Amino acid sequence: MDPQDFRFSTQISHLALDIGGTLIKLVYFSANGDNFEESSDGSIVVRSGCSVVEGRLCFAKFETRKIDDCLEFIRFNILHHSSGVKHPNGTAMDKLSVKATGGGAFRFADLFKEKLGILFDKEDEMHCLVVGANFLLKVDGDGEYERISGTSLGGGTFLGLGKLLTKCKSFDELLELSHHGNNRVIDMLVGDIYGGTDYSKIGLSSTAIASSFGKAISDGKELEDYQPEDVARSLLRMISNNIGQIAYLNALRFGLKRIFFGGFFIRGLEYTMDTISVAVHFWSRGEAKALFLRHEGFLGALGAFTSYETQSHNNDLKSYHHTVEREIVNCSDDKIRHMPVTANLNDGETIECSINLV
Amino acid sequence: MDPQDFRFSTQISHLALDIGGTLIKLVYFSANGDNFEESSDGSIVVRSGCSVVEGRLCFAKFETRKIDDCLEFIRFNILHHSSGVKHPNGTAMDKLSVKATGGGAFRFADLFKEKLGILFDKEDEMHCLVVGANFLLKVDGDGEYERISGTSLGGGTFLGLGKLLTKCKSFDELLELSHHGNNRVIDMLVGDIYGGTDYSKIGLSSTAIASSFGKAISDGKELEDYQPEDVARSLLRMISNNIGQIAYLNALRFGLKRIFFGGFFIRGLEYTMDTISVAVHFWSRGEAKALFLRHEGFLGALGAFTSYETQSHNNDLKSYHHTVEREIVNCSDDKIRHMPVTANLNDGETIECSINLV
Numbered sequence: 015m016d017p018q019d020f021r022f023s024t025q026i027s028h029l030a031l032d033i034g035g036t037l038i039k040l041v042y043f044s045a046n047g048d049n050f051e052e053s054s055d056g057s058i059v060v061r062s063g064c065s066v067v068e069g070r071l072c073f074a075k076f077e078t079r080k081i082d083d084c085l086e087f088i089r090f091n092i093l094h095h096s097s098g099v100k101h102p103n104g105t106a107m108d109k110l111s112v113k114a115t116g117g118g119a120f121r122f123a124d125l126f127k128e129k130l131g132i133l134f135d136k137e138d139e140m141h142c143l144v145v146g147a148n149f150l151l152k153v154d155g156d157g158e159y160e161r162i163s164g165t166s167l168g169g170g171t172f173l174g175l176g177k178l179l180t181k182c183k184s185f186d187e188l189l190e191l192s193h194h195g196n197n198r199v200i201d202m203l204v205g206d207i208y209g210g211t212d213y214s215k216i217g218l219s220s221t222a223i224a225s226s227f228g229k230a231i232s233d234g235k236e237l238e239d240y241q242p243e244d245v246a247r248s249l250l251r252m253i254s255n256n257i258g259q260i261a262y263l264n265a266l267r268f269g270l271k272r273i274f275f276g277g278f279f280i281r282g283l284e285y286t287m288d289t290i291s292v293a294v295h296f297w298s299r300g301e302a303k304a305l306f307l308r309h310e311g312f313l314g315a316l317g318a319f320t321s322y323e324t325q326s327h328n329n330d331l332k333s334y335h336h337t338v339e340r341e342i343v344n345c346s347d348d349k350i351r352h353m354p355v356t357a358n359l360n361d362g363e364t365i366e367c368s369i370n371l372v
Numbered sequence: 373m374d375p376q377d378f379r380f381s382t383q384i385s386h387l388a389l390d391i392g393g394t395l396i397k398l399v400y401f402s403a404n405g406d407n408f409e410e411s412s413d414g415s416i417v418v419r420s421g422c423s424v425v426e427g428r429l430c431f432a433k434f435e436t437r438k439i440d441d442c443l444e445f446i447r448f449n450i451l452h453h454s455s456g457v458k459h460p461n462g463t464a465m466d467k468l469s470v471k472a473t474g475g476g477a478f479r480f481a482d483l484f485k486e487k488l489g490i491l492f493d494k495e496d497e498m499h500c501l502v503v504g505a506n507f508l509l510k511v512d513g514d515g516e517y518e519r520i521s522g523t524s525l526g527g528g529t530f531l532g533l534g535k536l537l538t539k540c541k542s543f544d545e546l547l548e549l550s551h552h553g554n555n556r557v558i559d560m561l562v563g564d565i566y567g568g569t570d571y572s573k574i575g576l577s578s579t580a581i582a583s584s585f586g587k588a589i590s591d592g593k594e595l596e597d598y599q600p601e602d603v604a605r606s607l608l609r610m611i612s613n614n615i616g617q618i619a620y621l622n623a624l625r626f627g628l629k630r631i632f633f634g635g636f637f638i639r640g641l642e643y644t645m646d647t648i649s650v651a652v653h654f655w656s657r658g659e660a661k662a663l664f665l666r667h668e669g670f671l672g673a674l675g676a677f678t679s680y681e682t683q684s685h686n687n688d689l690k691s692y693h694h695t696v697e698r699e700i701v702n703c704s705d706d707k708i709r710h711m712p713v714t715a716n717l718n719d720g721e722t723i724e725c726s727i728n729l730v
Contacts, residue, residue: 035565035582036589079590117565117582140574161574163621163655167525167614170560170583178588178595178603179536202528207393207475216498216519224393224475225528230536231394232437237536237595245536256525256614263521263621297521 028322029093031134032142032314033118036170037278038076038084039315042093044364045069070364071319073312075278078118085129094130111135113318115142142317147274149316150307163264165257169279172253179249180242188246189283195247200240202228217299226252253279254286258293262302271302276310309365386680387451389492390500390672391476394528395636396434396442397673400451402722403427428722429677431670433636436476443487452488469493471676473500500675505632507674508665521622523615527637530611537607538600546604547641553605558598560586575657584610611637612644616651620660629660634668667723 032039045067076084088094094110112126114134126132144159173185182188198221204213205220206229212220227248230240237245257275265273273294280286287306294304309316390397403425434442446452452468470484472492484490502517531543540546556579562571563578564587570578585606588598595603615633623631631652638644645664652662667674 035560035586077590079592117562117567117571120569121565121567123567138573139571163617165614165617166559166581166584166586167610168583170586170589171610174558174560174583174585174588175533178585178598181594200532201524202393202532204475207479209475209479209481211478213475213497215496223524225526225532226524227532227536228393228524228528230532231528232435234437236539240536252525252529256523259521259523259618260621263618263625267621267624 028113028319029088030113030315030319030322031115031119032139032312032318033078033114033116033122034314035117036078036173037311038078038081038118039278039312040072040074040076040084040088040093041312041315041319042072042074043069043319044072068366070366071316072364073309073315075311081122081125085126088130088132094132113137113321115139115314115318137318137321139314142314142321143276144317145320146313146315146317147276147307149320150309150313151274162267163260165260167253167256169253169277172249172279176246176249179237179245182242182246185278189250189286191243192246192250193243193285195241195243195245197223197244197248197251199244200227200229200233200248201225201251202231223251223255226255250286251289254289255293258290258304259297261290261304262294262297265302266298271298272305273302274305274307276307276313278311280306280310282306282308282310386471386677387446388471388673388677388680389473389477390497390670390676391472391474391480392436392672393475394436394531395669396436396439396476397636397670398430398432398434398442398446398451399670399673399677400430400432401427401677402430426724428724429674430722431667431673433669439480439483443484446488452490471495471679473497473672473676495676495679497672500672500679501634502675503678504671504673504675505634505665507678508667508671509632520625521618523618525611525614527611527635530607530637534604534607537595537603540600540604543636547608547644549601550604550608551601551643553599553601553603555581555602555606555609557602558585558587558591558606559583559609560589581609581613584613608644609647612647613651616648616662617655619648619662620652620655623660624656629656630663631660632663632665634665634671636669638664638668640664640666640668 029040029042032041046069074087076087094112110131111133112135114123114126115137116139119134119136123134123136126134140159140161169185173188176182176188180188180191182191201223202225203220204218204222204224205211207224208220210220212218218224233239257279261273261275265271275287275290280290287304291304294302307313387398387400390399404427432445434445452470468489469491470493472481472484473495474497477492477494481492481494484492498517498519527543531546534540534546538546538549540549559581560583561578562576562580562582563569565582566578568578570576576582591597615637619631619633623629633645633648638648645662649662652660665671
């Protein structure tokens with residue numbers, strides 16, 4: 015997308031960030047231009063009589079190591095509202111508070127303060143994840159959740175190992191590569207061990223992976239002798255299978271049969287979703303099912319974004335958070351609703367939504 | 373060990389094999405020399421009056437890709453008894469039946485028949501694993517078992533990926549290397565994401581691994597820029613943690629708090645056992661415990677070995693299996709008992725045991 019487009023269409027915005035070890039995810043609200051009109055003194059105000067501002071939730075991501083690009087994006091699109099904002103008590107605000115979650119909310123707090131004058135209002139990572147998922151699912155839960163488990167073998171491992179093994183530079187490149195590979199070149203299959211036959215007694219077909227990367231032991235090959243696409247494919251299968259298995263085993267503890275997957279490792283990619291689905295199906299013997307959300311990579315950022323709303327109910331600073339440029343909108347008790355998603359799954363995709371005004 | 377030593381001390385033997393995708397494991401019984409005496413015709417027979425043959429269970433392993441070494445070892449030590457054996461009906465046997473399990477029992481059946489005149493009497497892999505574990509644990513169960521789960525991320529993955537990443541040639545070399553490495557160089561820790569602090573709300577310390585190999589994403593380094601020992605260490609942590617987690621999650625399904633680990637990935641190595649123990653402790657919040665058996669790599673082979681015994685109860689060929697050279701011992705209903713293990717955990721270590729004769 016062209017940042018320029020955003021600059022001129024963005025008249026009102028909430029910004030929230032989810033800063034992880036690998037990626038920074040941004041969610042921000044961009045109001046439609048026809049919500050506004052020019053006032054007599056030349057400033058832009060909400061069209062008179064408007065009680066709802068229509069607009070879109072926008073998504074953007076940056077690699078954490080390229081955090082400067084992220085800072086520039088925020089500055090260029092004036093997402094941080096660093097000027098013209100007044101505190102409810104009437105004094106001008108030099109520093110703005112922005113919802114932020116993920117470990118980077120701690121790690122980079124000083125950087126954002128220094129470069130953009132932003133103070134991070136830190137939200138718990140797990141909380142945001144749950145709230146973000148509920149927002150996408152249109153679920154109103156009781157607000158109770160528990161972190162049950164986790165794994166260190168996720169998207170970071172896929173890209174980290176993938177870079178070392180294939181010299182790919184990016185996630186997209188590695189995934190694209192994996193689509194053209196054949197995991198049977200390096201994975202040891204049940205059939206490789208059993209002389210081409212199944213181990214049917216325990217339900218393992220000859221094509222089941224017995225040992226990820228197991229053939230590399232006896233092939234007598236060096237890394238350079240393998241095709242990078244085959245390595246990438248084996249890696250994707252290994253990580254996806256493992257995620258599916260661990261998720262299923264945890265779901266089993268609570269008798270759950272539907273498992274929602276999120277995170278940028280998935281990103282709406284069919285082969286990744288397929289592999290995870292197959293893994294859940296395999297380990298559960300068809301009992302459980304994998305489900306995927308659109309915008310699944312932005313759950314944390316969405317959760318941080320919607321936490322503005324929650325806070326406004328019982329916080330004196332509510333109008334501070336929801337005040338936008340020139341105080342044209344004085345929000346309180348605003349509700350963010352979202353419409354069914356109809357667009358494709360590109361990073362630049364937006365969700366139509368609206369904010370209720372006082 | 374010097375094969376020569378075995379040749380001359382081996383007077384009676386059962387041989388059993390567990391042929392996996394990576395390793396071939398052998399278990400065989402070697403009787404003590406003082407059980408025997410020379411008969412009048414010059415042949416070696418069991419000392420008269422003996423009803424129990426004392427001896428040792430011996431263990432040996434070979435890489436599956438070096439199967440020729442294994443064949444030579446068996447031939448040299450006459451473990452296959454390819455001559456002088458008579459069928460119970462009195463006819464000489466050209467082919468001998470030997471207990472074998474693992475996928476290789478299928479894959480290499482023709483090779484063993486051709487090279488050594490051995491016919492594999494195939495035993496189910498899971499069955500042998502359970503029987504072998506019970507043998508070591510001195511447990512008499514009801515013979516019921518179920519394969520609950522598995523993972524493709526085991527010793528084969530450790531060595532396969534390890535070879536590609538470090539150019540190590542063998543398991544021992546890779547493990548030795550890992551002892552000198554530091555996983556924090558390549559793994560992304562919670563503290564790396566959270567700016568050095570814990571994510572204490574959910575019990576993650578700053579040193580917990582958030583993403584195995586996650587730092588390789590943003591370091592801007594190539595594989596060659598990392599120390600092989602650090603790569604090996606991260607790999608060992610990744611595989612061990614994952615095994616511990618999956619094992620714990622499965623144990624949880626059945627309310628089990630003690631988990632026994634086996635397989636050649638462990639091999640009595642302290643750091644591997646430590647990592648698995650820590651993983652089980654971590655994921656179970658101290659509720660479950662990891663336990664390790666001596667000879668844990670030989671469970672399948674031990675199970676195949678002891679299945680001779682079981683079969684002898686109701687099989688006309690019982691004396692065929694237990695007949696040794698020159699028919700000096702005619703076993704039936706023999707029981708294999710084992711003594712407490714006192715020696716160290718070397719490959720060449722043996723378990724003292726005895727076979728009851730008719």
